[in-house]
Amino acid sequence: MVQAATLPRNEAGIETAVGILKQRFGDRLQTGAAIRAQHGHTTTWIENQSPDAVVFPHSTEDVAQIIRTCGAHKVPVIPFGTGTSLEGHVNAPAGGISVDLTQMNRILAVNTSDLDCIVQPGVTREDLNTHLRDQGLFFPIDPGANASLGGMAATRASGTNAVRYGTMKDNVLSLEAVMPDGQVIRTGHRARKSSAGYDLTRLLIGAEGTLGIITEITLRLQGIPEAITSARCSFPTVDAACQAVMMTIQYGIPVARIELLDQMSVQAANAYSGLDLPETPLLLLEFHGSDSGAAEQAETFGQIAAEFGGVDFTATSTTEERNKLWQARHDMYWASLQLRPGAQGISTDVCVPISRLAECVTAAQDKAQELGLLAPIVGHVGDGNFHTLVLLDMEIATEVSAAEEFVGWLNDLAISMNGTCTGEHGIGQGKRPYLVKELGAATAYMAAIKAALDPDNIMNPGKIL
Numbered sequence: 001m002v003q004a005a006t007l008p009r010n011e012a013g014i015e016t017a018v019g020i021l022k023q024r025f026g027d028r029l030q031t032g033a034a035i036r037a038q039h040g041h042t043t044t045w046i047e048n049q050s051p052d053a054v055v056f057p058h059s060t061e062d063v064a065q066i067i068r069t070c071g072a073h074k075v076p077v078i079p080f081g082t083g084t085s086l087e088g089h090v091n092a093p094a095g096g097i098s099v100d101l102t103q104m105n106r107i108l109a110v111n112t113s114d115l116d117c118i119v120q121p122g123v124t125r126e127d128l129n130t131h132l133r134d135q136g137l138f139f140p141i142d143p144g145a146n147a148s149l150g151g152m153a154a155t156r157a158s159g160t161n162a163v164r165y166g167t168m169k170d171n172v173l174s175l176e177a178v179m180p181d182g183q184v185i186r187t188g189h190r191a192r193k194s195s196a197g198y199d200l201t202r203l204l205i206g207a208e209g210t211l212g213i214i215t216e217i218t219l220r221l222q223g224i225p226e227a228i229t230s231a232r233c234s235f236p237t238v239d240a241a242c243q244a245v246m247m248t249i250q251y252g253i254p255v256a257r258i259e260l261l262d263q264m265s266v267q268a269a270n271a272y273s274g275l276d277l278p279e280t281p282l283l284l285l286e287f288h289g290s291d292s293g294a295a296e297q298a299e300t301f302g303q304i305a306a307e308f309g310g311v312d313f314t315a316t317s318t319t320e321e322r323n324k325l326w327q328a329r330h331d332m333y334w335a336s337l338q339l340r341p342g343a344q345g346i347s348t349d350v351c352v353p354i355s356r357l358a359e360c361v362t363a364a365q366d367k368a369q370e371l372g373l374l375a376p377i378v379g380h381v382g383d384g385n386f387h388t389l390v391l392l393d394m395e396i397a398t399e400v401s402a403a404e405e406f407v408g409w410l411n412d413l414a415i416s417m418n419g420t421c422t423g424e425h426g427i428g429q430g431k432r433p434y435l436v437k438e439l440g441a442a443t444a445y446m447a448a449i450k451a452a453l454d455p456d457n458i459m460n461p462g463k464i465l
Contacts, residue, residue: 255286415437
């Protein structure tokens with residue numbers, strides 16, 4: 001594992017706070033080693049830093065009491081959703097209390113006329129969409145994992161549909177949150193727009209729990225499209241596939257999803273999901289609209305793809321066939337692990353302007369090969385975001401060192417292209433060194449906001465800054 005920085009522990013304060021919270025929450029506060037380790041672990045290569053206790057609130061007032069108690073004794077508070085984050089977001093480098101929000105999982109209201117809903121943070125995106133289905137609505141942000149909506153807001157999550165529907169920051173109307181002093185605030189209401197004061201909603205979205213804990217979310221919803229057409233097309237090179245993506249975006253085709261799998265990823269998908277795709281770079285697409293509109297969009301893309309050597313173009317509106325393709329895409333993490341049985345997969349992401357996408361992806365492939373790393377690439381290339389999954393044996397020091405070099409090099413490359421070191425995974429612990437490189441003096445103003453709102457640094461310390 002990659003060593004994570006530790007912070008000074010407040011042993012006396014932690015002992016006192018755990019005792020008080022145990023009296024208040026009883027069996028809803030757990031201190032067993034296994035559950036503490038679970039709440040310090042995510043799908044990352046950063047070492048596990050377990051909290052001292054895990055507490056399960058049921059309400060906003062429960063969260064407020066936890067934060068007031070921890071604030072009074074200067075004890076860290078680490079929010080926990082489903083544990084699918086990738087950059088050490090839920091680690092406890094100074095110990096403290098993990099606030100597991102999974103039992104705050106009620107859908108409080110669905111306003112079909114206004115296309116919005118209000119949910120608690122522990123509701124997962126799959127649960128919400130299951131609830132909405134018979135009302136003809138859906139929530140479009142799809143990061144792949146069945147993440148909690150609170151965690152998705154806290155990390156400013158994205159996903160396969162972002163090219164059409166945006167990211168979490170575009171789909172949250174307002175939040176309720178408990179701030180570091182234990183005060184409950186609401187950042188807005190259900191109006192579609194507002195010019196009332198500072199945009200605290202978007203300040204908290206992407207703050208990764210460092211400024212407060214989200215306890216309610218008001219979300220935009222979308223009507224389920226009349227028709228959905230999926231398409232796939234194979235290309236001779238990654239560069240050709242990326243050029244087709246750029247042309248598609250420039251033509252203004254309202255594509256809902258456009259995903260890239262490099263040759264190695266296609267090989268993994270064929271083996272794991274029982275597909276028979278040509279083992280060359282592949283684009284998967286989805287078009288939403290009317291029957292004629294979605295079909296026309298797919299046809300136009302097919303013509304663009306042909307200009308860049310695209311072959312085996314296939315479009316389908318059959319639900320079973322569409323689901324099979326997209327399930328294979330969502331299973332890419334597990335499929336890629338089969339390329340090297342027993343290896344650990346280290347996922348990292350960057351995002352660049354679409355005009356630099358082909359160059360960045362190709363350079364990443366070349367660098368991985370130079371370092372002797374197996375690193376399949378997939379990406380939400382419609383907005384310039386892609387992921388590499390480095391497969392390595394964590395017991396081999398030279399491999400770990402090469403992987404660290406690769407991740408650092410890729411972050412620096414994206415930043416040099418006027419991109420970002422993370423398009424959707426967030427900063428957490430893993431990408432802290434690159435935030436200053438990317439934003440420079442702006443990080444000092446982030447630190448000033450953090451210090452003003454959380455002077456004792458109890459809210460998810462050691463993350464972002």
